[in-house]
Amino acid sequence: EAGVAQSPRYKIIEKRQSVAFWCNPISGHATLYWYQQILGQGPKLLIQFQNNGVVDDSQLPKDRFSAERLKGVDSTLKIQPAKLEDSAVYLCASSFGQGWYFGPGTRLTVL
Amino acid sequence: AQSVTQPDIHITVSEGASLELRCNYSYGATPYLFWYVQSPGQGLQLLLKYFSGDTLVQGIKGFEAEFKRSQSSFNLRKPSVHWSDAAEYFCASNDYKLSFGAGTTVTVRA
Numbered sequence: 001e002a003g004v005a006q007s008p009r010y011k012i013i014e015k016r017q018s019v020a021f022w023c024n025p026i027s028g029h030a031t032l033y034w035y036q037q038i039l040g041q042g043p044k045l046l047i048q049f050q051n052n053g054v055v056d057d058s059q060l061p062k063d064r065f066s067a068e069r070l071k072g073v074d075s076t077l078k079i080q081p082a083k084l085e086d087s088a089v090y091l092c093a094s095s096f097g098q099g100w101y102f103g104p105g106t107r108l109t110v111l
Numbered sequence: 112a113q114s115v116t117q118p119d120i121h122i123t124v125s126e127g128a129s130l131e132l133r134c135n136y137s138y139g140a141t142p143y144l145f146w147y148v149q150s151p152g153q154g155l156q157l158l159l160k161y162f163s164g165d166t167l168v169q170g171i172k173g174f175e176a177e178f179k180r181s182q183s184s185f186n187l188r189k190p191s192v193h194w195s196d197a198a199e200y201f202c203a204s205n206d207y208k209l210s211f212g213a214g215t216t217v218t219v220r221a
Binding site: 107 | 143145154155156159160162175201202205207208209210211212213216219
C-alpha cells in the first residue's frame, strides 16, 4: 500500500512570495489533514477535510493560507504572502477509522 | 476538548538503559491516545495506540505504554535503548481531531 505522498520535500522562498504544497493521501482515505510543525514544537492542525468539505479550519491563518481538496482526493495548501514565521515543516496526513498516516512533510524556509 | 502534555523537553539516556517518557492527558470521555516517533528529517511513525481494553499496550520497536486513568497518564517505556532510538517522541490524543504534545527529544549516549 502506497503511503501519503507530498511534494516538494524542501522549499526555500523569500518573504512575501507565494508557495504551494501538494498532498496525495492513501487511496480510499476520506479524511485529510494539514499540520504545521515549527522547529521544537509538536504538529499543529491547520485544516481537516472530510472528502472535499472542510471540517475544521479554526487554526488556519485565513488571511494568508488557503487549502483545497478537489474531488476529495489530492489537496494543495497555499501561502500567499509568506512571512518569516511560516518557516516550518508542513505535514499532510490521511486517516481511515482511528488510523492516521503521515507523509514525509515539506520543509519550508522563508528568508 | 482533550489535550496532552509532555513534561520533559529533553531526556538523555545511555545505550542499554531503560527509557520512560511521560505523557499526561486532560480528561475526556473516551481517551484515544497515541505515541509517535520522528527521526531527524523523517515523517511521523506510529509506535502504538490505546483505545480501550488492556491498559498495557505493546508497540513496534520494543516500546510499550501504560494507560493509567487515575493518574491521567500514558507513559511510554522501553527496557533497553538502542542508539537508533534517538529521536523526537510525540504523545497525541484524539477526540474529534488528532492533537499533539510538544514532544520529548531523546538523546542516546554510547
